[in-house]
Amino acid sequence: MKYSENAYNKAMAVLEQRRQYAEAEQQRRIDEISRIAPEIEILQNNLKNTGFELIKLVLSGDKDTKNLVEKIKEKNISTQKTIGELLEAIKGDKHYLDIQYHCPVCKDTGFCEGRRCLCMNELLKKFTIDELNENCLIELNDFDDFSLEYYEKNDVANISPYDKMKQNLDFCKNYVENFNENSLSLLFIGKTGLGKTYMSSCIAKSLIEKNVNIVFGSIIDFLRRIENEHFGQEKGNTLEILLNADLVILDDLGSEFLTSFTEPVVYDIINSRINQRKPTIISTNLSFAELDEKYNERIVSRLTGCFVPIMFVGSDIRHIKLMDSLK
Ligand SMILES: [Zn+2]
Incomplete structure (x- = not known):
């Protein structure tokens, strides 16, 4: 995957900070030990000095060099062992003075044997997704602010909108709680103004706080970017990010204009993620019949066969809020 220069620079900056922290932390431990256990410092100086002794020996051309080198090695091992035992006794960790890298x-x-290390890839992925989410216009919300008071308590088809939405809210909280890379894909279905985007934003916010690499945005916005990037009008790799993020939340499927370019892209995003067993959450104002009418069979069969449908019911909350404000 290609990453932007910005993401690359940010990742390198984090790695440098980590190195500096590891070095400063080691120095702090060295200082602490020389204060509380100066005998360890002396032993460590002895270790350093044996290095010079070895060089001197080799240069002297002494007949007995081999034996003497062996003796020095043995002495070194025994000194290291003593240092370890002392550290274990004082700090409960025989590696207390080793540098502890992240x-x-x-x-x-960030590199290992000439290749990018996994930690570097994780950082690049994180910063690339951050960049994409920075441009997301949808506000993020807390589950605690998801209000059920706008949903009626009168039964419709054996369950009231209030009870159904309470079920949905509990389901989504549970989804976040137990989220993993192979979690289920969800399809939020219901008319406009029933809280689908709000619920999606609650999931997004909670998972971002749990450091999950998630991408959240409207399908229209993503398709516009992908098209502009494809034709060289914008820089970026939105499609690759959407294919690789731990979770993608696509808002308002059905609002986009389908063309010979966008329709295969929509299929590619949905299908590739299913094949990789990566979860996707899609919200749509369209009913199943309307989805069937708008999309080709391949997309519809993926949506109906691989996503768990979550029905949003009730009356348009924006409308209720507007009426309340006029009272
Ligand atoms: Zn690494």
């Missing part, structure tokens, strides 16, 4: 694999350099 990523021991690449020692916080």
Whole structure:
């Protein structure tokens, strides 16, 4: 995957911070130990000095060099062991003075054997998604602010809108609680003004707080970007991000204008994510019949076969709020 220069620079800055932190933290531990256990510092100086002894020995051309080198090595091992035992006794950790990198694999350099380390890839992914979400115009909300008071308590088809929406709210909270890379894909279905975008934004906010790499935005906006990037009018790799994020929340499917370019893109996003077992949440104002009418069979069969439908019911909340404000 290609990443923007901006994401790359941000990732490198984080790695540098991590290295500096690891080095400063090691220095703090060294200072602490030399204060509370100066005998360890002496032993460590002895270790350093044996390095010079070895060089001197090799240069002296002494007949007995091999034996002497062996002796020095043994002494070193025993000194290291003593230091470890002392540290274990004092701090409960024999590696207390070792440098503790955030990523021991690449020692916080971001590269390992000439290739990008996984930690670097994670950072790049995070910053690329952040960039995309920065442009998202949808406000993020808290589950606690999802108000059920706008849903009627009178039964419609054996369940009141209030009870149904309470079920949905509990389901979504539970979804966030147990979210993992193979969570279910959800299809929020219902007329406009029933809280689908609001619910999506609550899920987005809670998962962002849990450091999940999520992308949230309207289908129209994503398709516009993908098309502009494809034809070189904008820089970016929105499609790749949508294919690779841990969770994608596509708002308002059905509002977009389908063309010979956008329809295959919609299918590609939905289908590739299903094939990779990555979860997607889609909200739409269209009914199943309207979805069937608007999209080709391949898209509809993916939506109906691989997504859990969550029905949003009730009366248009924006309308109720407007009427309340006029009272
Ligand atoms: Zn690493």
